[in-house]
Amino acid sequence: MSTLIITYQSNLLINSHSEKKNPEKPDNSLIEYIETQYSFNVSVKRMEINGLPIIHHDGYVCEFPIRHRFAMRKFHGVLRFLKTDNVISMKQVLEPSAIDPDFLKLVHTPDYVERFLSGNTSVEEQRLTGFQWSTGIVSRCRLETGGTLLAGQLAMEHGIACSTGGGTHHAFPSHGAGYCLLNDLAVTAAVLFKECQVKKVLIVDLDVHQGDGTACIFSDNCAVFTFSMHSEKNYPLKKQMSDMDVGLVTGITDKDYLAHLHSYLPWLLESFRPDIVLYDAGVDPHEKDELGKLNLTDNGLFQRDFYVINLCVSRGIPVATVIGGGYDKDINMLALRHTIVHRAAIKERICFTSSIGVRTW
Structure with missing residues (x-):
């Protein structure tokens, strides 16, 4: 059984590797893991000097059905x-400030922007997104998109x-889907x-x-390179064509997952030479995620996030991170899992400034 399907826009390369049949289970819970492996003995003053901006707004959360699959309250938990x-x-x-509607129209059709902001999307459109329209949803989406822009x-x-x-x-461009109403990465x-x-x-x-939405938006834009590494047999059923897609087979574990990432990301950074990396650090590849179908551990997610951030910063490439998807009935564990990328960024910042002193980017 293969664990990797790689598709370039040229459709010239398909590659495969062997899969472990018995995924290793983590010895510790996420809380224990963070406490034992990634607790940082630094003062608050030191953290302030390191100057890592954290973008948050309480308005990321709006009134929402408590039993909805999308865990709205997790955003408060992340900051907590x-x-x-x-x-x-x-x-x-x-x-952040709420995103300017004119900025939304840089990637979304004016018609869709107007209909979404005014509450004139159809019942079918709302069903496709998984959200019932409300003024609260509009407000949180504008703030969240503004937050990603500010991070960039x-x-x-x-x-x-x-x-x-x-x-x-x-x-x-013309509609939302899969719990996504405005494409914050594309707008940024x-x-x-x-x-x-x-x-x-x-x-x-x-x-x-x-x-898929991001890939569609930038399909004809050579100034944006879209790289997606995801579960192949998962939503969306109909995939779009990113500039590079790495489709992973169900059940892949830390070692093979990280090996694939190490194989492609350095090459992308060296060959494309971006001025910034926008990094979606979704935690749904986690073994306990309800929708993920992959078997990454807490350790694997931390190694992944630290690797991406460190690789960019060491090459002088700015990186802005977002938390992406994650699905768990235990909202506290989910929120804690989403903080892994922030902890990785803090560790990178501390290691970086420790090696060269406080610097201005």
């Missing part, structure tokens, strides 16, 4: 765990910036181009589901 675990200081936290802008200044939301990669890339901050953007999408 980052604070209570002393991963960040509140002085690092910045609030601050990453250009500081080298790294992390949002506590974002990763709505299933939104297409488009605004950075408009503001002449970048000439090339690499979107690294490691959510377990293919970033």
Whole structure:
């Protein structure tokens, strides 16, 4: 059984590797793992000096059915765990503004933007997204998209910036889908181009589901390279064609997953040479995720996130992170799992500044 299907736009390469039949289980829970492996003995003052911007708004959460598959309350939990675990200081936290509707129209059709903002999407359109329209949904989506944009802008200044939301990669130009209403990654890339901050953007999408909306939006844009590494036999059933797709077979574990990532990401950074990386650090590849179908451990997710961030920063490439997807009935464990990328970014920042001293990006 193969574990990897790689498809370039040229459709010239298909590769395969062997699969472990008995995935290793982690010895510790996520909380124990973080406490024993990735607790950082640094003062709050030191963290402030390291200057990692954390983008959050309480408006990422709106009134929502409590039993809905989409765990709306997780966004509050992400910030809460980052604070209570002393991963960040509140002085690092910045609030975004709601995204300008004109910015949305850089990637979404004017008709869709107007219908979404005014509540005129059809019942079928709402069914496709999984959300019933409300003014609260509109507000949170605009704030979340504004948060990803602010993360991108601050990453250009500081080298790294992390949002506590974002990763709505299933939104297409003319409609939403799969719990995604506005494509925050695409909007951020488009605004950075408009503001002449970048000439090339690499979107690294490691959510377990293919970033189909993002791939569609930038299918004819050679200034944006879309890289998606995802579960092949998972949503969406009909895949789009990213600039590079790595489709993984069900059940892949840490070692093989990371080996595939190590095989392609350095080459992408060297060959495409982006001015910024927008990184979707979805935690749904986790072995306990309800929709993921992959078997990454907490350790595997941390290694993945640290590797991506470190690889970018070591090459002088700014990176902005979003949390992407994750599905677990235990909302506290899910929120904690989503903080792995922020912990990885903090570790990278501390290691980086320790080696060269405090610097301006």
